[in-house]
Amino acid sequence: xxxxxxxxxxxxxxxxxxxxxxxxxxxxxxxxxxxxxxxxxxxxxxxxxxxxxxxxxxxxxxxxxxxxxxxxxxxxxxxxxxxxxxxxxxxxxxxxxxxxxxxxxxxxxxxxxxxxxxxxxxxxxxxxxxxxxxxxxxxxxxxxxxxxxxxxxxxxxxxxxxxxxxxxxxxxxxxxxxxxxxxxxxxxxxxxxxxxxxxxxxxxxxxxxxxxxxxxxxxxxxxxxxxxxxxxxxxxxxxxxxxxxxxxxxxxxxxxxxxxxxxxxxxxxxxxxxxxxxxxxxxxxxxxxxxxxxxxxxxxxxxxxxxxxxxxxxxxxxxxxxxxxxxxxxxxxxxxxxxxxxxxxxxxxxxxxxxxxxxxxxxxxxxxxxxxxxxxxxxxxxxxxxxxxxxxxxxxxxxxxxxxxxxxxxxxxxxxxxxxxxxxxxxxxxxxxxxxxxxxxxxxxxxxxxxxxxxxxxxxxxxxxxxxxxxxxxxxxxxxxxxxxxxxxxxxxxxxxxxxxxxxxxxxxxxxxxxxxxxxxxxxxxxxxxxxxxxxxxxxxxxxxxxxxxxxxxxxxxxx
Numbered sequence: 001x002x003x004x005x006x007x008x009x010x011x012x013x014x015x016x017x018x019x020x021x022x023x024x025x026x027x028x029x030x031x032x033x034x035x036x037x038x039x040x041x042x043x044x045x046x047x048x049x050x051x052x053x054x055x056x057x058x059x060x061x062x063x064x065x066x067x068x069x070x071x072x073x074x075x076x077x078x079x080x081x082x083x084x085x086x087x088x089x090x091x092x093x094x095x096x097x098x099x100x101x102x103x104x105x106x107x108x109x110x111x112x113x114x115x116x117x118x119x120x121x122x123x124x125x126x127x128x129x130x131x132x133x134x135x136x137x138x139x140x141x142x143x144x145x146x147x148x149x150x151x152x153x154x155x156x157x158x159x160x161x162x163x164x165x166x167x168x169x170x171x172x173x174x175x176x177x178x179x180x181x182x183x184x185x186x187x188x189x190x191x192x193x194x195x196x197x198x199x200x201x202x203x204x205x206x207x208x209x210x211x212x213x214x215x216x217x218x219x220x221x222x223x224x225x226x227x228x229x230x231x232x233x234x235x236x237x238x239x240x241x242x243x244x245x246x247x248x249x250x251x252x253x254x255x256x257x258x259x260x261x262x263x264x265x266x267x268x269x270x271x272x273x274x275x276x277x278x279x280x281x282x283x284x285x286x287x288x289x290x291x292x293x294x295x296x297x298x299x300x301x302x303x304x305x306x307x308x309x310x311x312x313x314x315x316x317x318x319x320x321x322x323x324x325x326x327x328x329x330x331x332x333x334x335x336x337x338x339x340x341x342x343x344x345x346x347x348x349x350x351x352x353x354x355x356x357x358x359x360x361x362x363x364x365x366x367x368x369x370x371x372x373x374x375x376x377x378x379x380x381x382x383x384x385x386x387x388x389x390x391x392x393x394x395x396x397x398x399x400x401x402x403x404x405x406x407x408x409x410x411x412x413x414x415x416x417x418x419x420x421x422x423x424x425x426x427x428x429x430x431x432x433x434x435x436x437x438x439x440x441x442x443x444x445x446x447x448x449x450x451x452x453x454x455x456x457x458x459x460x461x462x463x464x465x466x467x468x469x470x471x472x473x474x475x476x477x478x479x480x481x482x483x484x485x486x487x488x489x490x491x492x493x494x495x496x497x498x499x500x501x502x503x504x505x506x507x508x509x510x511x512x513x514x515x516x517x518x519x520x521x522x523x524x525x526x527x528x529x530x531x532x533x534x535x536x537x538x539x540x541x542x543x544x545x546x547x548x549x550x551x552x553x554x555x556x557x558x559x560x
Contacts, residue, residue: 026415026465026486027401027447028548029430029458034101035549036431037093038456044085044116050431050454057122058107060115061086062450062457064437066135066144071095071441073164074102075144076450076457077132078115087115089129090146090157092166093457099547100446100461108157108166110148127180128153128171134250135437136193136202143169143222145202147193153181154193154204154215156222170223172215185238186213186229192250197257201227201280205262209233210245212262212273214280227280230273243297244269244287250309255316259285259339263307263321269298270307270321270332272339285339290326303328303346303369308379314387318344318409322378322392329375329392329402331411344409347372347402349394352423373423374398374416385442393449397433398426427552431458444488462486464493464507466539466553467514472560473529477521479557481539487512495544500525500537507541521557533559 029035036053039060043049063086064077074093080086089109093102107114110132112125131150137143137159144157144166153173157166172184189207195217196203202215202224211231215224234241247266253275254261260273260282268290273282287298290305306325312318312334319332319341327349332341350371377395383404384390390402390411397419402411417429434453440446447460465484473479485493492511496504499519507517521529521537528535535557542550 026463026551027460028463028551029460030099030101030548031546034099034459034547036456036458037102037104038431038454039087039114042116043455047455050456053456054102054104056091056104057114057119058087058089058091058109059455059457061088061452062436062455063133063452064135065439065448065450065457066137067095067439067441067446067448068137068159068164069139069141069442070161071097071443072161073105073159074439074448074457075135075137075166077135077146077437078455079131079133079148079150079452085115086131087123088132088148088150089123089126090132090135090144090166092164094164095441095446097443097445100441100448100459102457102459105164106166108168110151124167126155126157126168128155128173134191134193136195138195138217138222139197139199140219142219143217145193145195147190147204149190149207152188152190153184154187154190154202154224156224158222169221172224172226184213184215184226185235186211186231191248194251194253194260196253196275196277196280197255198277200277201275203251203253203260203282205248205251207247207249207266209235210248210264210266211235211239211242212245212248212251212260212282213239214282216280228282230282230284240282240284242271242284244271244289249307252310252312252319254312254334254336254339255314256336258336259334261310261312261319261341263310265306265308265324268305268307268323268325270301270304270310270319270341272341274339286341288332288341288343290323301330301332301341301343303330303348306377309381311381311383311390313383313404313409314385315406318404320381320383320390322375322381324377324379324395327376327378327394328369329372329378329381329390331409333409345370345411347375347411347413349374349376349378372400372413374400374418374426379436380438382438382440384440384444386444389440391438391440391447393435393438395434397429397435399429399432399435399438399449429458431456444486461548462488463548463551464489464495464509464541464543465551466541466555468539468553468555470556470558473521473526473557474560475530477523477526477529479519479521480516481519481555482514482516483507483509483541484514485509485511493543495542498540498542504542525557529557529559
């Protein structure tokens with residue numbers, strides 16, 4: 001397997017340059033308390049919080065995260081954590097535009113507490129938030145919709161665009177008991193929620209018996225009214241009869257609003273539906289299964305076992321599916337006119353082998369899909385707003401980044417991070433174990449990860465990248481290394497470059513540009529190059545303000 005990236009420490013995740021500009025760039029975790037926010041202790045079951053994180057309330061069992069359309073606020077849904085306890089609500093954060101750092105604004109939960117005994121009054125008391133596990137913000141930014149599987153319902157909160165704070169506004173449940181929620185259908189085991197781009201409709205998926213439901217949305221109040229549903233068994237005539245919906249796990253709407261796509265984890269499927277923009281109604285169009293019966297209504301497609309989540313490119317050309325059981329990322333080309341999905345390529349998790357491994361596995365086998373690092377039990381996938389960056393979150397404490405060519409749609413893996421490092425090519429990351437949700441800001445500056453077991457949200461920011469993979473050094477150990485600054489860093493990138501243990505050298509790169517910087521090997525490594533002809537060395541670029549962890553890369557230095 002090619003080494004597309006070598007040892008990026010402390011969450012220096014390289015992404016294709018154009019994901020955030022015209023040159024290579026990277027993500028690094030913000031330093032100190034800006035790099036993460038975790039639940040305020042004491043925690044339940046004598047758990048220890050992540051060190052060096054800011055603290056807030058309402059993050060027990062942090063499960064999903066989303067960013068407001070104006071990029072000013074971040075919202076985290078917390079379901080249940082260790083032992084079944086959780087905050088069961090939503091925490092609101094303000095977002096610093098320059099760094100992406102988060103500041104808590106308060107929380108809305110099912111009990112008004114933060115999930116710990118004796119905390120009633122810490123949060124605003126909301127309804128139908130038990131098991132809050134999926135979030136969506138309306139395009140106009142007025143409402144946040146919350147799918148809560150413990151409540152078997154969907155709740156909506158009003159959002160103050162100026163302050164970012166949330167207030168309960170309404171809810172629909174499968175089984176209301178003379179409470180404040182209205183009756184709905186198709187929300188037992190609700191698993192996903194999405195708002196159409198025109199803001200007129202909201203769609204939810206539910207695992208039992210497997211369904212997708214459509215609701216009309218009042219743009220003034222955010223209120224929802226049921227329209228129709230499609231379920232695996234037709235729900236005795238209540239819903240349209242569908243197929244391959246058992247264990248429905250996520251929902252994605254095409255950018256043009258023409259189709260809706262649903263993943264089904266239990267059976268490894270993806271189904272597509274034509275959407276009537278005027279009425280919001282859905283009509284089944286196609287079905288893909290990991291192993292479809294011959295002659296049936298579905299077509300076989302690779303790498304779909306345990307299809308957990310999906311995302312679509314902004315141009316609507318490619319659907320990405322993260323599959324947990326297959327430990328894979330599957331890509332499908334979309335026909336905008338018909339909604340037809342055609343398998344185009346796939347990436348499958350490859351255990352670390354040979355020189356790539358911290359501890360080599362001699363029994364690793366080849367696969368039809370392209371091998372990829374750190375996508376074991378893939379459960380979440382998101383795409384950057386410009387369509388050039390794709391990010392995959394694994395259930396085994398890993399995060400992988402891919403670059404996407406806009407013309408061809410081709411993906412190339414560019415980096416990875418793990419909680420417990422197994423690849424030399426991956427960075428070591430805080431708080432990735434049992435990470436569940438992920439979101440990218442539309443300005444391309446920030447990546448947020450919600451961590452269920454850590455009860456935290458991690459904050460990564462676009463950073464300067466070490467773009468060179470291999471360089472040639474003269475007899476005195478001098479060489480030039482290319483650095484790239486993402487366009488998202490509007491003020492440019494400046495700081496110090498260090499090779500191994502050598503003295504730091506200053507660098508400055510304009511936003512969206514790249515340039516070469518002079519560097520020199522330490523004496524010990526110069527002798528290695530003269531003797532062996534090559535050496536691998538860690539090149540680290542740190543920002544001058546030390547706002548982030550250094551961006552690092554292992555670079556091959558050859559004798560000229």
